[in-house]
Amino acid sequence: MTSQLSAAPGTQPPGTVPLLRSITIQRPAMSEHGLLDYITRDESLVWSRHGEGTIGFGQVARFESTGAERFALARHWWDAISEAADVQDPLQQPGTGLIAFGAFAFSFSSSYASRLIVPKIVVGRNETCSWITYTVADPEAELSAEAAETELAGLLEDYSPEHELGAGADKLVAGQISEQAYRESVLKGVSVIESGAVTKLVLARDAVAELASPIAVAQVLRQLALRYNDCWTYSVDGLIGATPEMLVRVRGDFAEARVLAGTLDRATAPSDDPDYAHRMLLEDEKQRHEHQLAIDSLTEQLGPLASGMDAPDEPFVLQLPNVWHLASDVKATLATRADGSVPGVLDLAEVFHPTAAVCGTPTKEAGRILRELEGMDRGPYAGPVGWIDTRGNGEFGIALRGGVVESPTSVRLYAGCGVVAASDPAAELAESWAKMRPMREALGI
Known part of the structure; x- marks a missing residue:
């Protein structure tokens, strides 16, 4: 059984629980395509159905673990992150505020490292509203609606190239x-x-x-x-x-x-x-x-x-x-x-x-x-x-x-x-x- 706790480069050293600050802001209604419009970068974190869900960009904290205790270790880490974080979330809905995306190995004997990842930017949509969440580990970083939208705009401008489908060589x-x-x-x-x-x-x-x-x-x-x-x-x-x-x-x-x-x-x-x-x-x-x-x-x-x-x-x-x-x-x-x-x-x-x-x-x-x-x-x-x-x-x-x-x-x-x-x-x-x-x-x- 192994575990690794880390944050994004330049924030907290490995082995510590980073002190995160997060702000969630409600946004105008999305287009009929919903979250589909935001799936533009290959490294994005995605959870979406019927145009609703969440998409994450970047990383401010990360946890990895293997073995039979992978769920328990991840839960303890997330509890520590949640308790230490300063979260501004006026919406208080499932998926708003600070969130982490996760993927876990099927077997305790797998070499695959189960992981939780806290994104820097999250764009979300449910049946009632849309929102953006901006999370930072830098205590000096500006945390505001304007800073969140500026960060997102820069991410969306740098979209990933497409692949020619059905070319025959694949x-x-x-x-x-x-x-x-x-x-x-x-x-x-x-x-x-x-x-x-x-x-x-x-x-x-x-x-x-x-x-x-x-x-x-x-x-x-x-x-x-x-x-x-x-x-x-x-x-x-x-x-x-x-x-x-x-x-x-x-x-x-x-x-x-x-x-x-x-x-x-x-x-x-x-x-x-x-x-x-x-x-x-x-x-x-x-x-x-x-x-x-x-x-x-x-x-x-x-x-x-x-x-x-x-x-x-x-x-x-x-x-x-x-x-x-x-x-x-x-x-x-x-x-x-x-x-x-x-x-x-x-x-x-x-x-x-x-x-x-x-x-x-x-x-x-x-x-x-x-x-x-x-x-x-x-x-x-x-x-x-x-x-x-x-x-x-x-x-x-x-x-x-x-x-x-x-x-x-x-x-x-x-x-x-x-x-x-x-x-x-x-x-x-x-x-x-x-x-x-x-x-x-x-x-x-």
């Missing part, structure tokens, strides 16, 4: 796990399930996009946000994508999650059968079984933390441009703890992760088997990604339908599929390709 190559190796791992997974060790495993694979010219991250994010507007488009330190699955959202004492398990590729669907998705998902025993395992796992973990919970008996079919999913939205009122507080979003992210939908059932045993069977380090794939504010509000999705930028011309894509006793290796491989389609399309491959 290609997708095998990653750590070949197609044949993946089919073999599915077969082994089915054997493990038939032995009774687990009832479900979620097996992942990777592929590498090799580009002829440097990736234009901002362009990819805009493509994802436009095509997959029902998903949460995210970007944190090279981890990019558009996830359909919300691990947990917290607003005060109210929490909710979107659970997905059960997938159907739209590319192979008949065009003259309007009931196809309903029949193949809602009426399919394998798909319903896989989905119910994920729901049961979440509600079992949430139960002790909630004073009331709404978990629907029937899932719905979520339609995305590439696939259909069985989906359920679980909502809960959080129980008050002995100290009078309620769990924050980082507390719940730690409790819920990993879900059965991205690991298996039971999750602890499935995780152990995955480390032996999968043959790769997932890094942040299928880990929590999102943001937190100083009041414990926040949103963390599951880092799906995305990839990790490993070099200016290389992006590693990931996808995973739920394996149960009835799984077919060829079908699971095809499903993994369908789940990589959003990133392949956005990259022009």
